[in-house]
Amino acid sequence: MFWPQILGHVMQKELLSHALMSRRVHHAYLFFGPSGVGKKTLALEVAKALLCSESPDAGCGRCRSCLLFDASLHPDFFLISPKTGTIGIDEVRDLIERLALKRVLSPFRIGLIDEVEKLTEEAANCLLKTVEEPPEGVVLFLVTSQVLALPGTLVSRCQKLAFSALPEELVARYLEEHEGLSPDLARALAFASSGSIGEALRLARGMEDTLFAVRSFLETVQEGDIFRAGFWLSQHREELHRILPLLAGYLRDALFVRLLGDRYHRVTVLSREDRCLVERLAHLDSGALRRALVALGTFSEDVLSNAQWDVACFHFLLKLRGELS
Ligand SMILES: [Zn+2]
Structure with a gap:
């Protein structure tokens, strides 16, 4: 061939x-x-x-x-x-x-x-x-x-x-084998790109940047610097529809690791960086992780209902810092 x-x-x-x-x-x-x-x-x-x-x-x-x-x-x-x-x-x-x-x-x-x-x-x-x-x-x-x-x-x-357009399975396999993406993410990006490998790679690189930024955001909150975290959130208000589900995903994974330990298999398909973060968060008390998820849900609702940004953001970050630090 x-x-x-x-x-x-x-x-x-x-x-x-x-x-x-x-x-x-x-x-x-x-x-x-x-x-x-x-x-x-x-x-x-x-x-x-x-x-x-x-x-x-x-x-x-x-x-x-x-x-x-x-x-x-x-x-x-x-x-x-x-x-x-x-x-x-x-x-x-x-x-x-x-x-x-x-x-x-x-x-x-x-x-x-x-x-x-x-x-x-x-x-x-x-x-x-x-x-x-x-x-x-x-x-x-x-x-x-x-x-x-x-x-x-x-x-x-x-x-x-x-x-x-290329078959989605082919694009997904390429993303897994050549870009090292998890099977879940590879399939999602192949579907979102409608069989275009160029578009899938562009999305994958954009996604990597976003994941990196979200991990940094969580670290900033855990270090207690909610003003820097708040500034970052304000700068990314237009992207909250992508950022908040990723944040929720990390917290949910950490909660399941905390509750199920090795029986929670999803953690094995995460990238090394994601797994590190999830395992670190999983050291927290399961109640704290649940409350952080609730705070995230409340903040999502506030954003959707156009609540006053500064107040909603400050409350959310204060709560998140309280639960994750
Ligand atoms: Zn030649």
Whole structure:
């Protein structure tokens, strides 16, 4: 199997590997489908394989061409990857001029445009000429998650390859095996990302940041510094819908560890940092943990009913410090 490191898309990978092995490569490919499913990653791998001087079937990863490609320094490869805004005609003209130059190292000169829907009308027209009459040895990869936003003339002249969302089980397994997430969290993020590995990773990293912040918040409260804790809560008022359930989760886990000990298996799937916090909290009296959960519930209700923030926050933190210190 070619490109085993890229999740899913078996049919697309087979089609492309067949084109590589038979050396029947189209001059312009359009990869389209949901964002974050691996379209650009696969386009890069195919480009690397085409440029490789040792093993043109899949890219050897060791030759000068592959090493230059991996370092983003390949003289026959050009990438336009906009972060924001549009792709203007100057960028496209520059790409076309570079593609028309003599090949330096490899049998092809390759251009890849990510988020090709960001081309201005002028830029798209300019690119169309190259797609219609490409210089010999030039291959273009156009990648988009919004194929309907592209001019039909451009779409019709490309070899189209549709990509779909990845199965959630596949995304969840990846998050477990490569990101070290617990099975519960991996499944939740795979579901929330609708089969987009890019989105799942973004959520996972955001979640890690939030978990870190929530753990720090609890430590601050336990150290007794409720003013710093209050300042942090005020700064994160917009995110309370995510923060408060996480706080409740830590307190509930600690309560169950306290009550059930080793019979509470959930603790074994927590990350090392989460387990440390839960085990530390589990040293507290079960009554204190219950009262902290009640205080958290009251604070959640106060937030939902738009009670006076300063008063609700101060009462909550005072109560929490009293129970957790
Ligand atoms: Zn190589």
